[in-house]
Amino acid sequence: MPETNPAEAAPTLARLIDGKALAQHIRAEVGARAAALAARGTRPGLAVILVGDDPASAVYVRNKVRACAENGLHSVLEKYDAALPEAALLERIAALNADPAIHGILVQMPVPRHIDPHRVIEAIDAAKDVDGFSVRSAGELFAGLPGLRPATPWGCLKMIESTGVPLRGRHAVVIGRSNTVGKPMALLLLAASATVTVCHSATTDLKRHVREADIVVAAVGRRRTVTADMVKRGAVVIDVGTNHDEAGKLCGDVDFEPVRAALGPEGWISPVPGGVGPMTITMLLANTVQAAERRVPPAGA
Ligand code: GUN
Numbered sequence: 001m002p003e004t005n006p007a008e009a010a011p012t013l014a015r016l017i018d019g020k021a022l023a024q025h026i027r028a029e030v031g032a033r034a035a036a037l038a039a040r041g042t043r044p045g046l047a048v049i050l051v052g053d054d055p056a057s058a059v060y061v062r063n064k065v066r067a068c069a070e071n072g073l074h075s076v077l078e079k080y081d082a083a084l085p086e087a088a089l090l091e092r093i094a095a096l097n098a099d100p101a102i103h104g105i106l107v108q109m110p111v112p113r114h115i116d117p118h119r120v121i122e123a124i125d126a127a128k129d130v131d132g133f134s135v136r137s138a139g140e141l142f143a144g145l146p147g148l149r150p151a152t153p154w155g156c157l158k159m160i161e162s163t164g165v166p167l168r169g170r171h172a173v174v175i176g177r178s179n180t181v182g183k184p185m186a187l188l189l190l191a192a193s194a195t196v197t198v199c200h201s202a203t204t205d206l207k208r209h210v211r212e213a214d215i216v217v218a219a220v221g222r223r224r225t226v227t228a229d230m231v232k233r234g235a236v237v238i239d240v241g242t243n244h245d246e247a248g249k250l251c252g253d254v255d256f257e258p259v260r261a262a263l264g265p266e267g268w269i270s271p272v273p274g275g276v277g278p279m280t281i282t283m284l285l286a287n288t289v290q291a292a293e294r295r296v297p298p299a300g301a
Contacts, residue, residue: 014260014267017159017238023278026158026286031071033289037296038072044292045074046104046130046284047096051089051115052082057108064106067281073288074101086115090123097125103295104130104288109180127294130287133180141187148287153185155279156217156238157192163268165215165236167192173209175199175226175253176219181240185217206230218253228258234266240276 034044046068050061061077068075078092089107096105105128107120121129126136132150140147160167172194176182182198189196199209210216210230218226219240231237241253252272260269270276 011265012261013265014237014263014269015163015265017163017236017268017270017275019155019159019270019275020278022159022162023155023282026279026282027067027071030282030285030289033293034072034285037289037292040296042292042296043072043074043101044104044289045076045099045102046106046288047076047078047099047102049078049080049089049092049105049107051080051084051107052112054110057110061108064281064284067285068288071285073285076102082112084112084115086119089115089120093120093123097123097128100295102128103292104128104284106131106284128291130284130291132184132287138179138184141184141191144191148291149188149283150180150184151283151287152181152219152240152276152280153188153217154286155276155283156181156185156240157188158283159238159270159276159279160215160236163236165268167194167215169193169195170214171195171197171212172215172217173197173199173213174217174219175206175210176217176221176240178219181219185219189215189217220253222253223251224255225253226259227255228262231259231262231267233262233264235263236268237263238270238276239272241272242277 037044048061048064050057065075065077096102105124109117111117121133126134129137129148132148137148141149172189174182174186177198177200186196186198197209199206207230211232213235215236217238221241223243237254239252239254243251245251250273263269
């Protein structure tokens with residue numbers, strides 16, 4: 001048998017959805033919109049509040065603030081001791097609601113146990129709710145009205161769209177039902193005319209559902225939730241998970257290499273790291289610019 005040159009062999013693995021490259025592309029657009037607003041006297045501004053000393057949260061907020069600086073947005077980072085009373089936090093939020101230089105307010109979750117996250121989220125002016133976590137933002141998504149969409153599922157939608165695979169009439173399976181990812185993801189996919197199934201911890205026979213999926217979004221927080229025997233060839237798989245393997249290495253919810261092989265060359269898969277992660281902050285920037293654009297009268301007005 002003649003030897004085949006591996007460089008010429010037909011690809012057998014699913015294509016990668018490069019979240020980093022897509023994030024850079026979208027950040028350039030967001031940066032241009034921020035510059036256009038700044039030229040008209042409004043620099044989009046984000047306030048990030050961190051209560052307590054959770055190390056992972058500290059990294060996330062630092063990355064958010066840095067992304068603002070890199071893309072022409074103004075930002076303020078307010079850090080408070082874990083013992084900050086809830087009333088004091090609500091007062092800070094009220095002051096930021098009234099601050100015309102701030103267009104987006106984000107309180108990093110989780111907050112310490114003595115603080116009610118729902119009260120905090122609802123205290124943020126809905127027009128500045130760049131996390132899209134408030135009841136009003138959730139209601140706007142539910143009702144198909146324009147509004148601020150939660151960054152992570154919105155980023156996942158952009159990643160799916162980047163593949164060129166049409167969503168209309170396709171079967172999408174969302175694994176996870178959190179308020180921050182699973183539920184809004186299902187609504188975004190529904191708005192794009194996919195047929196949507198939401199699976200969760202009480203779902204019996206997850207494999208039966210995932211095997212039928214043209215699009216899979218895994219947002220569970222448990223590694224190897226999606227394995228090679230569960231996926232359909234040619235499907236699009238988005239991995240929202242951020243977990244660690246035995247060696248302490250960052251990994252998602254999807255058993256990446258075997259699933260990539262099982263999807264075959266017509267399929268698509270997002271890696272961890274380098275997939276959803278960079279997109280989340282990007283869509284937060286997009287929401288902040290959108291919130292600022294709403295505050296500024298249209299050109300010529
Ligand atoms: N904690 C983990 N992810 C997020 C997020 O997207 N927004 C906020 N506010 N807190 C988080």
